[in-house]
Amino acid sequence: MQDSASRFGYFVSPDRQIDFDRNNHEVASKVAAAEPGLNWCISCGTCAATCTAAKFTDFSLRRIILQVKRGELKGLAREAQKCMLCGKCQLVCPRGISTRNLILQINRVLQSENL
Amino acid sequence: MKADGKKLIWKEYQKEIADDHYFYARSCIRQNFFPGSEKAFTRIMKDELGKDLCDNQHHTSCTGIGYHTDVVPFETTMTVIARQFSLMTEAGYSNYIASCITSFGLYTEIIETWKHFPETLEKTRDFLYKATGREFTVPNNLAHASDIIYKFRNEIAAKAKYRLVDKNTGSPLKVVEHIGCHYSKMFPHKGVGGAEYPYVLTGMIESWGGEVVDYPERRHCCGFGFRQYAIQANRGFSIACSRKKFDSMEPYEPDMIITNCPGCPMFLDRWQYALSEMEGRTYGKDKQGIPVFTYEEVAGMLLGYDPWQLGLQVHQVPAEPLLDKIGIEYDPEAKFKGPNGEDMGKPAAPSYLKFYQE
Amino acid sequence: MSKHVAVVGAGIAGIEAASILNAMGHSITLIEKNEILGGHINHWHQLFPNRRQGRDLLEKLYEKMDDSIQVQYGKEITSIKPFSGKFIVTAADGWVTNADAVLMATGFDLFDAHKKEEYGYGIYDHVITSADLEEIFIQGEGLNPRLGKDPQRIGFIHCVGSRDEKAGNIYCSKVCCITAVKQAIEIKELYPSVEVYCFYMDLRMFGRHYEELYQEAQEKHNIQFIRGRLSEASENKQGGVVVKVEDTLLGKPLKLTLDLLVLMSGMVAPVAVTNMRDKLGLAKVDDGFLKPVDPHTQANLSELPGFFMAGTATGPKTITDTLTDARSAALEIDRFLKEII
CATH class of the missing domain: 3.50.50.60 (FAD/NAD(P)-binding domain)
Known part of the structure; x- marks a missing residue:
């Protein structure tokens, strides 16, 4: 059917709407069980503002947390591994979230689920 | 769903629709897409309802497609539309009907502009006079052709040979109604029933015996939208819009879709073929697809007009399963014959979508 | 005198x-x-x-x-x-x-939620207002008589009829944000396994102990806050309410299905x-x-x-x-x- 699509000259655009009903919520509940700080995040972005990696790459802990919560997991395992665990974000988080543990738990759950 | 809740909203959005003496402006594309629809409209108006309808051969495109794709400036569009109005004025009419939804939206937009900015009306008069020597009056009443059929839906029901009912079970057909975006999304009070729960097609369906399906993506655009379709690379967006609608309506097992826009029936119909060829995905029972109709085609079918004279043979999704379900008589052999019985040739069957009576 | x-x-x-x-x-x-x-x-x-x-x-x-x-x-x-x-x-x-x-x-007066036609109040079976929910709490019979089952997912829409030019009210009604948090907690206490989502434009926790209640909602009750305003609601075949918002912090449109949608009607x-x-x-x-x-x-x-x-x-x-x-x-x-x- 690949041929049909190229015969038409275009593909059906992929849907970028977050389909919350169908998305995976297992990862979020497993991460939250291991690190409840997942649910305390208010998306203020202080973590990303202070992050060394965020200055030179797309890496953002704020966005990773949201993606876990919404079940938007495509490419997330690779993204979450970019953290260098320096701990600067933990110093600035206004909600007192153990951000290093959070990212470790996100990595662990994504890997154990083979995602 | 509470029907009474919708009725309260419908009460808020009633518009005045003239009851006779109309000047009819056709659509640029409908006669190619659905060639029997406008003919069915004029026939219903004259033969069934006995109305005075001026079908004037001198009018042009309203420039809507050019306007919405940013190639025709608004001043030009206003002048072209002023010329249509001058034809109406010369012919002695003041009630204007647009066959096209986008034209209707554009006429509405321009009349409103003239109301709020009278200097633009004066400028347009000036442009038209300088270019053509013509003068015009603004219509007293502007309606979309579906407003007119809506107004006379009960008269049509009274004359109809058939109803939107399964002839075997006697139960109402499940009908999806799809409203063109430019009908009321820009000016909710100019559409029957408003923008969120338009009543114009629902009223027809109820009056003709069917049951309306309200599904989650009802308000979503069909995907036509001019810009995205006009450029090949953007058509993936267009077809994805239609697919979103099909996926959302599928659980309700609709028997048919009725539309009131030139583009929507075209795309909701033809994209079912394209989707089946691209992805092997078909909708409807037994890979038959969900048939898509214009409201004039449906009115004509129910009044007993010959389906092939209504142009149903040019639909991509075959209409026959629905005709059979209602019990509408037709000659299968005549489907691909011209008006004088000449053989027009038979299109190749699609790979997945069922081609009725192969 | x-x-x-x-x-x-x-x-x-x-x-x-x-x-x-x-x-x-x-x-x-x-x-x-x-x-x-x-x-x-x-x-x-x-x-x-x-x-x-x-x-x-x-x-x-x-x-x-x-x-x-x-x-x-x-x-x-x-x-x-x-x-x-x-x-x-x-x-x-x-x-x-x-x-x-x-x-x-x-x-x-409470803002008449019927005016937000696209939210379907008075049309979809499971769309109610914050005031309706208080009445349900007062009746004390929970949501089951209304829904016919234990709810699994409930959503609250902040700013209904407030901060909305279309509704004719540009002001903030002040009490709705914190009321939504309070009602969400009450719902969680009644139905601990229910998922609760609050859809907001800004959370205005200005009053004494409001922020604390909001933190409690997150930390103790796992109530989810999604920054995005409801564009339209519709009803699916099972009677669920499908809502469409943009998850503005993720920059993507989002849809989800709820058993009950609560509209936080403002003041007029x-x-x-x-x-x-x-x-x-x-x-x-x-x-x-x-x-x-x-x-x-x-x-x-x-x-x-x-x-x-x-x-x-x-x-x-x-x-x-x-x-x-x-x-x-x-x-x-x-x-x-x-x-x-």
């Missing part, structure tokens, strides 16, 4: 001001359009931020009310006219009184009060509420000597602010009555 004050509206502002003015030795007529005192609080199960019962607050206010306060029930005031240093106050049923001063403690000025304001030729604000002479120093005064206002008559307020405002109005009225002697 004591002076006579007509207090229009026996909600919490009217009751509080009447009690204080009465204790100051003035003669008070408290005029209520309904057959009971207490206004909106009668329909509110629990109050933020400390979750006390609405009924409990009313009882506290009634305790302070002296029997000498004359209460008129079922009197909808249609006209207030200044006449030789006094006011003639007339009700729809023809009842009339003269007063030396009038206090408008006329409160607010009662039309009759706005009309009265205009008839008296008082200063206007676009949103229909009464306009004080000075928002800081003369928050209870109009340009018309003897004509005062308190509580949500001048715009959305919390209960705490309403009661404080009522007491401040009482002081202003007392000062005015002493000056005219």
